[in-house]
Amino acid sequence: MDRLFLFPEPFPDESLYSLAVRYHRLVSNKSYRQTSRELFGTYSRTCGSVIPCCLGALSQRLEGQYSVAELVETRTLLPLYRPFLSEQAYESAILRMQGTHGTGLKMSLGMTASGLLKHASFRYCEACMQHDSDVFGMPYWHRIHMAVGVCTCPVHGNVLLGANFPEGADWRSMFLPGEFASEPVLSTPSLDAAFAVADMQFWGLENPQQACDLVDGEFLRWRLTEMGMVHRGRLKELAIRKFLEPRLDPGNKEVEYQLVTKGFEWIMCLLRRRRWTIQPFRYYFLCWLLESSVNDLREFQRRAFSYLPEPASAIKHASRPDEKMVAARRREFKRDISERCHDKLGYYWLYRHDREWLNNYVKHHRFIRSREASTDWSVQDARLSKELVDARDKILDKKGKPIKITKSAVLRRVSAQYRFLREFSRFPKSFQVLEGVLETEHDFQIRKLNWAIKKFSPSKRCATSVIMRFAGIRIMRVSESEVDSLFFT
Ligand SMILES: [Zn+2]
Known part of the structure; x- marks a missing residue:
């Protein structure tokens, strides 16, 4: 196997494809074929993808400078999908990305079936391009800009530009942002949902563990409960539909958003976690539909995993809407016959806009818990x-x-x-x-090594590197003496 003598230092949030392009130019290769052979040892058809394969070969050529896990976590979009996959599915995706055959990978992540890939393109932000040229000396591809549903830059708020390839060209032309003609991916420059979804997806990509906690902690169900759309543990489908329909805005002209604004069924399927792997775009779009922002996600995560009291700033009242609206919401709230105030229609709205009145109401209408108390x-x-x-x-x-x-x-x-x-x-x-x-990572590696050793003939001492590869270990956290002792137990 050929060792790579040079490889570009990755820039913040740079995609694997972008690194490949910069390598290609650094060594002045004539074709993608040559670059692919040098980087991956084979002709990779997935280098331009947000979920690329052949990472095992690349990591080996870099002599462990970046493990496969590091490449996956920092240079691809798989971490964005992590909260929606079981441990097994996530590990299996990494294994496929490590190998050379990525067939079925996007299908197993539900990306193909979702139909959301239809509008995927190579995207960039003009302000990022300018910034990167000034600071790093050249523009590069940011992986967050490639995520489905990200149509604005989460840093600058600009509508992203999608590159149009000239006839006969594709990503194998090894190009960087701004080198081909491009056009905005949104025709509405200030689509609220687009800003919010881009922010949330960026947060999810940068903080996969926190995003897992968010999904595992059933953030959406908590939000619906706060909004009075869950009664005794059951989703109030009619109330959800009534609230979401105007926000879904079926007249929306943005093609990328039409896939999520048409129809209501996917929302109930997502809330009930039925049928398909949840797509991050859909999940975060639903967060936006339920009036959540990236700050709410952070706040939920912080409250769930710490005992810190709510900061005084969070208790501040939101700007007050007009009196008629407030009166109507109060009437609607009082009419609802749910026993608990939290379950009543409009609880969340009043919590945000009319908290003093709500607190007073709750104080005088305490729910007496019969069993739960x-x-x-x-x-x-x-x-x-x-x-x-x-x-x-x-x-x-x-x-x-x-x-x-x-x-x-x-x-x-x-x-x-x-x-x-x-x-x-x-x-x-x-x-x-x-x-x-x-x-700990150490104990987990011991367990994986034990398993791998048992899978091979116990009488035959295999090379440690073979066992390590079989166990899927790139960076060893176990000492050599510990490995030796595992062979003889
Ligand atoms: Zn930008």
Whole structure:
């Protein structure tokens, strides 16, 4: 295998394709074919994709300077999909991206079936292009600009420009932003949804673990509950439809957005997590439909995983709408016969715009909990602690390649996951147990190595590198003596 003697230093949020283009120019190669052979050892058909393959070969040529996991996490769009995939599906996607055959990869992520790829293009922001030329000496492709549904730059707010290839050319022409004719991807320069969705997707891409917590903590369901659209754990479909229909704006002329603004069915399927892998664009667009911004996502995540009290600034009242509207909302709220104020129609709206009145109303209409008031939290805590240990054991007992014991992996297997994430402080014992069952990278590697060794003939000592590759380990966190001792246990 040929070692690469030079490779460009990646710029912030630079895509893998962009790095390949810069390498191509650095060594003055004549064709993409030659560049692909040097970088990937083969003719890669996915280098221009946001989910490229052949990363194993590239990592080896760079002699581990960047592991496959690092390349995936920092140079591709897979992290954006992470919250919506099971651990297994995510690992399997990485394995495919490591190998040379990416067939079916986009299909397994639900990208093909979603129909959202129809409008994908090579996009850039003029302000970013200017900035990158000034600071880094050249423009480059930002991976966030390539995400489906990102039509404006999350940094500058400009509508992105989509490159039009001249006849007979495609990404294999190895070009950088601004080198081909291009046109804006939106005809409406100030589409609220586009700004919000771009911001949220950028946050999701940069903070995949926080985005996992958001999805696992059922942010959307929490939001709907706040808005009075969940009653006794059930979605109030009619109320949801009534609220969303005007926001869906079916008259929208933006082709990329027509895919998500036409029809209501996908929303209920997404909320019930049915049928397909959730597409990040749809998820974050629905967050926007439910009047959430990137700050709400951050705030939810912060509240779910810390005990910090709400900052005083957050308690400030939002700007007040006109009196007629307020009066109508109050009437509607009072008419709703739901027992709990939180479940009443318009609770969330009043919470934002008329909080003083709402607080006063809630004070005089307290819901007397008949059974829940007597909830014995210590019993619940003990039950959840046991479930957490059982979940850990289930992961350990799983046949096949080991799965890492992460917070998400464990919590997905317990029944009170939602409650735990929302009411963290009521589960002190479970919190400790959770901390205790999580696995360090070192312990996980030991488990993977053990598994890999057992898969080979135990009597035959294989090369450590073979075992490591089989176990999917790129950067070793285990000492050589520990590996040796594993061979003889
Ligand atoms: Zn920009």
